[in-house]
Amino acid sequence: MNNSRPSILILYGSIAFSIVSLVFTLIVHSSMVALTIPLIIAIPLISGLFAYFIFYYLLKRFIQQRLGLIYRSIRNKDPMNAGIDRMVETAELDVTHWEEDQSLEITKLKEQEAFRREFLGNLAHELKTPVFSIQGYILTLIDGGIDDPKVNKSFLERASKASDRMASMLEDLDQITKLEANELNLQQRSFDITELVTEIIDAGEIFAKEKEIKVSLKKDYPSTFVVGDRDKIGQVFTNLINNAIFYGNKNGFCKIGFNYFDDIIEIEVSDDGPGIDAKYLPRLFERFYRVEKSRNRHEGGSGLGLAIAKHIIESHGHKITVKSVVGLGSNFYFTLKRSKNNVPHSSRGIPLK
Ligand code: ADP
Numbered sequence: 001m002n003n004s005r006p007s008i009l010i011l012y013g014s015i016a017f018s019i020v021s022l023v024f025t026l027i028v029h030s031s032m033v034a035l036t037i038p039l040i041i042a043i044p045l046i047s048g049l050f051a052y053f054i055f056y057y058l059l060k061r062f063i064q065q066r067l068g069l070i071y072r073s074i075r076n077k078d079p080m081n082a083g084i085d086r087m088v089e090t091a092e093l094d095v096t097h098w099e100e101d102q103s104l105e106i107t108k109l110k111e112q113e114a115f116r117r118e119f120l121g122n123l124a125h126e127l128k129t130p131v132f133s134i135q136g137y138i139l140t141l142i143d144g145g146i147d148d149p150k151v152n153k154s155f156l157e158r159a160s161k162a163s164d165r166m167a168s169m170l171e172d173l174d175q176i177t178k179l180e181a182n183e184l185n186l187q188q189r190s191f192d193i194t195e196l197v198t199e200i201i202d203a204g205e206i207f208a209k210e211k212e213i214k215v216s217l218k219k220d221y222p223s224t225f226v227v228g229d230r231d232k233i234g235q236v237f238t239n240l241i242n243n244a245i246f247y248g249n250k251n252g253f254c255k256i257g258f259n260y261f262d263d264i265i266e267i268e269v270s271d272d273g274p275g276i277d278a279k280y281l282p283r284l285f286e287r288f289y290r291v292e293k294s295r296n297r298h299e300g301g302s303g304l305g306l307a308i309a310k311h312i313i314e315s316h317g318h319k320i321t322v323k324s325v326v327g328l329g330s331n332f333y334f335t336l337k338r339s340k341n342n343v344p345h346s347s348r349g350i351p352l353k
Contacts, residue, residue, distance in 0.1 A: 018048030122288040130162040172304040179311035190339035218257035225339035239305040244271035272329040
């Protein structure tokens with residue numbers, strides 16, 4: 001009975017009603033008025049049919065009204081208008097789907113909540129260090145250090161370095177927030193990637209010299225035009241090359257190479273630095289992720305450099321990957337689309353030369 005369809009239940013009810021009606025007709029026939037056989041058959045049959053349609057109509061209206069309330073509150077739509085069996089079946093299916101959607105939504109919300117907590121925790125942790133050191137230097141200066149020529153200038157310089165670090169971290173954060181909100185309007189155009197890499201190598205020369213690391217192109221590449229946002233791709237190079245310099249060994253190298261395919265170019269940024277253990281690689285592009293935090297971190301790093309690079313490359317519709325061997329070095333790879341135009345173009349496709 002539990003699994004019966006509503007229309008079958010109404011049918012059972014109507015048959016019961018016909019039987020009662022037959023008994024009643026027979027009593028009337030034997031004790032009050034003599035009825036003809038067709039009438040004795042017709043009365044219970046007609047009353048049974050009548051009962052079936054009345055029950056069906058009332059039950060359908062009842063189900064439609066109740067389901068209407070439920071549907072409007074969970075699905076924001078009206079239930080379908082069909083036979084009651086279809087209506088009940090569809091409602092059961094809809095509730096199952098709704099339950100599945102809800103549990104997916106709950107899992108997503110829980111993940112977002114965990115992520116938000118971790119993000120805020122990381123952010124507070126990263127900002128605490130420079131803020132506390134600025135506080136320390138300022139307090140020391142207030143407590144008399146300002147008049148001590150041995151410390152006053154160096155403390156101010158250190159406080160200034162710490163505030164630079166905070167500023168660059170906030171800039172990275174601002175950028176990653178925009179990237180994640182898809183607010184980063186990419187100005188895609190055709191540009192010469194060989195020229196861009198050369199510019200970036202030149203701009204970072206002083207920094208590379210300080211760490212005694214040689215940054216260069218793997219070989220002499222011809223002008224190679226690709227499609228993308230020149231500034232953003234420039235930032236990807238800067239982040240990867242800076243990491244190779246920061247984490248690299250003295251007298252080491254960082255080489256940038258191109259592998260050409262039909263309409264794609266693969267760019268490789270490799271170094272002979274300390275390398276990264278395979279167990280850290282899957283999380284390397286996550287925000288704030290750092291390998292062996294205490295030993296490997298560099299002043300000024302926000303732990304966002306690779307996350308930003310990944311976002312930029314993915315928003316161009318490409319992928320960034322890493323291969324690394326501890327003790328031998330790391331290789332970062334990303335792809336870009338090669339341009340059919342062999343002159344630089346503006347973001348609106350207008351040739352610039
Ligand atoms: P950070 O600001 O700490 O450099 P990144 O997102 O740029 O943040 O890098 C994440 C972590 O990956 C770094 O903390 C470092 O441990 C590791 N890493 C990145 N690039 C290299 C590299 N070329 N060689 C060795 N380790 C690297």
